[in-house]
Amino acid sequence: MKLFTISGSPHINRKSSVKKIMLMVIISLLPAMFVSVYYFGISAIRVSLIAIASAVFFEWIIQKLFFKGTKSIGDLSAVVTGLLLAFNLPSNLQWWIVVIGSFVAIGIAKMSFGGLGKNPFNPALVGRVFLLISFPVQMTTWPKVDVLDFSLVDAETGATPLAIVKEGVKEGLSISEIFDKLPVTFTDMFWGNMGGSLGEVPVLALVIGALFLLGRRVITWHIPFSILATIGIFTGILHGINPDMYAPPLFHVLTGGIILGAFFMATDMATSPMTPKGQIIFGVGIGIITVVIRLWGAYPEGISFAILLMNALVPLINNVSKPKAFGKVKK
Amino acid sequence: MARLKTFRIGGIHPEENKFSAAKPIEVFPIPEKVYVPVTQHLGAPSSLLVKRNDTVKIGTLLAKADAFISANVHSPVSGTVEKIDEIIDASGYRKANIVIKVEGNEWEDGIDNSSAIIKECNLSAKEITDILKEKGIVGMGGATFPSHIKYMIPEGKDVDYLIINAVECEPYLTSDHAIMLEKTEEILIGIDILKKASGAKKALVGIENNKLDAIAKMQEVAKSFKDIEIQPLRVKYPQGAEKQLIRALTKREVPSGKLPIEVGCVVNNVGTALASYEAVQKNKPLIERVVTVTGKAVKNPSNLLVRIGTPVKELIDHVGGLPEDTGKVISGGPMMGKAISNLDVPVTKGTSGVLMMTKAESKRKKPLNCIRCAKCVSVCPMGLEPYLLQQLVDSERWEDAELNRIMDCIECGSCQFICPSKRELLDYIRVGKARVGAIIRSRAKR
Ligand code: SF4
Ligand code: SF4
Numbered sequence: 001m002k003l004f005t006i007s008g009s010p011h012i013n014r015k016s017s018v019k020k021i022m023l024m025v026i027i028s029l030l031p032a033m034f035v036s037v038y039y040f041g042i043s044a045i046r047v048s049l050i051a052i053a054s055a056v057f058f059e060w061i062i063q064k065l066f067f068k069g070t071k072s073i074g075d076l077s078a079v080v081t082g083l084l085l086a087f088n089l090p091s092n093l094q095w096w097i098v099v100i101g102s103f104v105a106i107g108i109a110k111m112s113f114g115g116l117g118k119n120p121f122n123p124a125l126v127g128r129v130f131l132l133i134s135f136p137v138q139m140t141t142w143p144k145v146d147v148l149d150f151s152l153v154d155a156e157t158g159a160t161p162l163a164i165v166k167e168g169v170k171e172g173l174s175i176s177e178i179f180d181k182l183p184v185t186f187t188d189m190f191w192g193n194m195g196g197s198l199g200e201v202p203v204l205a206l207v208i209g210a211l212f213l214l215g216r217r218v219i220t221w222h223i224p225f226s227i228l229a230t231i232g233i234f235t236g237i238l239h240g241i242n243p244d245m246y247a248p249p250l251f252h253v254l255t256g257g258i259i260l261g262a263f264f265m266a267t268d269m270a271t272s273p274m275t276p277k278g279q280i281i282f283g284v285g286i287g288i289i290t291v292v293i294r295l296w297g298a299y300p301e302g303i304s305f306a307i308l309l310m311n312a313l314v315p316l317i318n319n320v321s322k323p324k325a326f327g328k329v330k331k
Numbered sequence: 332m333a334r335l336k337t338f339r340i341g342g343i344h345p346e347e348n349k350f351s352a353a354k355p356i357e358v359f360p361i362p363e364k365v366y367v368p369v370t371q372h373l374g375a376p377s378s379l380l381v382k383r384n385d386t387v388k389i390g391t392l393l394a395k396a397d398a399f400i401s402a403n404v405h406s407p408v409s410g411t412v413e414k415i416d417e418i419i420d421a422s423g424y425r426k427a428n429i430v431i432k433v434e435g436n437e438w439e440d441g442i443d444n445s446s447a448i449i450k451e452c453n454l455s456a457k458e459i460t461d462i463l464k465e466k467g468i469v470g471m472g473g474a475t476f477p478s479h480i481k482y483m484i485p486e487g488k489d490v491d492y493l494i495i496n497a498v499e500c501e502p503y504l505t506s507d508h509a510i511m512l513e514k515t516e517e518i519l520i521g522i523d524i525l526k527k528a529s530g531a532k533k534a535l536v537g538i539e540n541n542k543l544d545a546i547a548k549m550q551e552v553a554k555s556f557k558d559i560e561i562q563p564l565r566v567k568y569p570q571g572a573e574k575q576l577i578r579a580l581t582k583r584e585v586p587s588g589k590l591p592i593e594v595g596c597v598v599n600n601v602g603t604a605l606a607s608y609e610a611v612q613k614n615k616p617l618i619e620r621v622v623t624v625t626g627k628a629v630k631n632p633s634n635l636l637v638r639i640g641t642p643v644k645e646l647i648d649h650v651g652g653l654p655e656d657t658g659k660v661i662s663g664g665p666m667m668g669k670a671i672s673n674l675d676v677p678v679t680k681g682t683s684g685v686l687m688m689t690k691a692e693s694k695r696k697k698p699l700n701c702i703r704c705a706k707c708v709s710v711c712p713m714g715l716e717p718y719l720l721q722q723l724v725d726s727e728r729w730e731d732a733e734l735n736r737i738m739d740c741i742e743c744g745s746c747q748f749i750c751p752s753k754r755e756l757l758d759y760i761r762v763g764k765a766r767v768g769a770i771i772r773s774r775a776k777r
Binding site for chain 2: 003004005006007008009010011012013014016017018020021075077114115116117118269270271272273274275276322323324325326327328
């Protein structure tokens with residue numbers, strides 16, 4: 001007698017996979033990659049390739065040496081981590097620093113917790129923040145934008161607009177004075193014509209990628225929207241109170257990797273809350289902490305720290321933002 | 332057009348694959364032998380009334396419901412009881428089984444086997460309920476809950492709506508669709524009768540909007556009935572789940588752990604309405620039903636009117652034989668149906684379909700780590716956190732599983748369907764429900 005497979009329902013699955021999700025994230029980052037190459041030249045590719053290759057390598061070797069269960073090497077998640085890490089680095093960063101970043105991201109932040117999906121903190125950001133603290137000089141020396149210069153040497157280096165403003169305010173200059181001295185305009189910022197890390201720069205291209213992810217429902221609007229709205233409102237109020245001390249909201253949103261952070265880093269599935277309600281709490285928290293760090297903290301930008309801090313609160317947020325129960329019995 | 336109604340939280344849109352949707356109902360020939368499990372319903376087993384070598388007619392009572400939740404079983408054929416043995420039915424459990432060798436075509440006296448439609452019904456609610464019980468009517472959507480119990484309305488409860496489930500939200504299945512097109516008037520009379528039995532002021536019939544011809548036909552015929560409303564619904568799985576359907580049609584939410592009567596509703600399947608018509612108006616017990624026999628590789632997907640007890644194998648032969656690379660055969664639909672291990676399993680009262688899946692479709696992919704994408708949370712129609720329940724079951728934290736309302740899970744499978752990591756969420760949750768259920772029961776005893 002022929003016997004058939006027995007298994008519990010459901011007997012069908014949607015055709016989606018972790019790999020497909022990761023692939024979509026990679027695709028969504030490509031426009032920004034192109035713009036980065038346009039501004040920073042071949043060194044943008046160099047940093048990305050080093051980061052990706054070393055991330056994949058570390059994931060592979062760690063799984064091979066220490067992991068028994070399911071391997072996740074084929075799912076492209078290490079590629080995403082590497083790419084996102086590269087987007088958080090200056091394009092002229094020494095290769096070995098990039099490799100260290102990858103090691104911290106994959107080895108410490110991801111694999112030591114059990115790998116895919118089990119990491120409480122966004123691996124790329126852990127890598128980045130580790131480098132920022134360990135190599136502050138290298139990490140904050142930004143190549144000047146040099147359109148389509150494909151030589152591997154970046155002649156000049158300069159500070160990001162955000163750093164310039166922060167320094168200026170410290171020196172007692174008013175915002176309008178500083179803005180006059182800023183080498184870039186808002187339009188430049190939008191197109192990406194400013195100093196900064198790979199993925200801090202191409203705002204428009206990032207937005208296009210983000211729209212793609214939203215359209216394919218890889219991410220939802222809750223986290224990015226609540227981050228941007230919070231930053232916008234918070235800095236808007238401050239700017240309204242004292243326009244000489246506080247830069248306008250648009251400036252804050254367009255600089256310092258907010259777009260990258262809001263759409264691509266904070267939305268990392270493993271390290272963000274599970275319900276829309278929780279995601280909004282998470283986003284608002286990130287927004288507030290970002291602004292506080294930017295205006296009153298030691299670092300010019302703040303979203304990396306803000307996301308990591310809120311990552312730590314995710315289990316708590318999940319607990320207070322349970323999905324609405326069907327037929328909940330009122331007590 | 333106004334936005335169609337549907338339930339509020341969660342839900343998925345699996346591929347519909349309703350290959351047999353335009354097929355008329357075919358009367359399947361009576362087999363040489365039928366295999367009638369004594370228990371075909373949810374509840375206590377019925378007690379056997381026949382023995383070997385007894386002669387039976389179509390409609391002879393074979394097994395009687397003694398317990399409160401139980402149902403009568405009648406002979407679907409005429410002939411001789413060849414033996415009484417055990418069989419593994421679609422549920423996977425071993426059950427007492429009556430094998431009847433078919434001889435002739437003798438009906439019990441009093442059963443009206445004609446197709447004449449009888450509309451007039453002057454029976455009282457109590458009388459109707461008694462007939463449902465007597466004729467072995469159970470829910471025909473798959474849950475097979477004995478129907479008469481639903482109409483024994485508890486003291487102090489009022490019924491506002493009789494809800495008729497005609498959404499057929501499971502992919503592939505088309506038997507309800509087919510009967511709505513061909514037995515429209517019988518169904519509506521059945522609904523009218525059930526409405527009377529329930530004491531409801533109004534009957535609401537929910538049909539998903541992918542069955543426009545059925546909606547049109549039902550609406551047309553419903554005009555000659557009072558207080559029966561045909562309501563098109565947005566296509567979304569699991570709309571056929573009792574609580575979701577009530578929500579979609581009335582905006583009322585059945586509280587956790589409670590029955591529909593709590594919000595003034597009684598729910599029955601449209602197939603049950605048809606069976607009720609035949610029971611009450613034609614004196615005919617539940618001895619046959621429409622079964623969709625289908626699958627991607629099936630030559631001729633069909634809707635067959637089949638006598639209870641017909642082996643599934645014969646239905647499959649009828650639609651072009653078992654496709655070469657069949658890996659799994661499912662009794663019911665792909666979301667909630669049961670996989671059957673062999674083709675000797677007979678059609679029972681709850682068999683809505685027989686679905687053959689190819690080897691490629693039947694293979695489960697290897698589960699990966701949970702990537703915490705929250706998709707399972709967002710599709711759960713009960714507002715649960717399937718990823719969390721899986722973890723809690725895995726680590727045997729039964730109290731926490733109970734607190735996280737594991738018992739509310741309706742086993743619709745939406746979470747497992749959507750999971751990109753192909754995690755076996757519902758497998759774990761079922762295990763958890765069994766354990767937590769046992770804990771709750773033992774607590775109640777103490
Ligand atoms: S759908 Fe699967 S991967 Fe996503 S959160 Fe649920 S269990 Fe985890
Ligand atoms: S099977 Fe249970 S947990 Fe999963 S979606 Fe359905 S009701 Fe929710």
